[in-house]
Amino acid sequence: MIEIDVHTRDDGIGVVVPRGRLNMVAARQLKEVLADLVGTGTSRIVVDMAETTFLDSSGLGALIGGLKSARQAGGDLRIARPVPAVTTVFELTNLDRVLRARDDVDTAFDD
Numbered sequence: 042m043i044e045i046d047v048h049t050r051d052d053g054i055g056v057v058v059p060r061g062r063l064n065m066v067a068a069r070q071l072k073e074v075l076a077d078l079v080g081t082g083t084s085r086i087v088v089d090m091a092e093t094t095f096l097d098s099s100g101l102g103a104l105i106g107g108l109k110s111a112r113q114a115g116g117d118l119r120i121a122r123p124v125p126a127v128t129t130v131f132e133l134t135n136l137d138r139v140l141r142a143r144d145d146v147d148t149a150f151d152d
Contacts, residue, residue: 043067045074055083056146060092063100071100075107075118084116087149091122096130104140119149 043061050056055078059071078086086107090096108118121143123131131137143149 043070045070047074047078049083053083053085054150055086056089057086058089058092062095063093064095064097065099068099068103071103072106075103076110079110079114084111084114085150086111086116086118087121087146088118089121089146090124090127093124093127096127101130101134101136108140119143121146121149
């Protein structure tokens with residue numbers, strides 16, 4: 042089971058914090074959270090993965106879907122603080138080139 046916390050900062054950036062295993066069951070929930078954010082006008086999103094213990098292809102699909110939606114709305118989706126297990130999945134799938142990890146949630150959109 043996964044818990045997903047969501048909040049929007051004062052600067053309009055949405056922060057999504059998935060806690061636990063981001064697998065096939067949890068991917069649908071993450072996809073809905075990301076779609077809701079973009080649908081309500083929050084197109085700049087940071088996914089803080091410091092507490093995501095596992096990531097599979099379904100979770101990757103939800104992240105890529107969120108990235109696509111955010112970009113179509115004129116924003117972007119950034120990944121922050123991934124744990125080593127998540128970083129390994131990004132590297133093995135070459136998605137680390139698309140979803141470049143940021144060291145900090147607060148500075149994820151500073152570049």
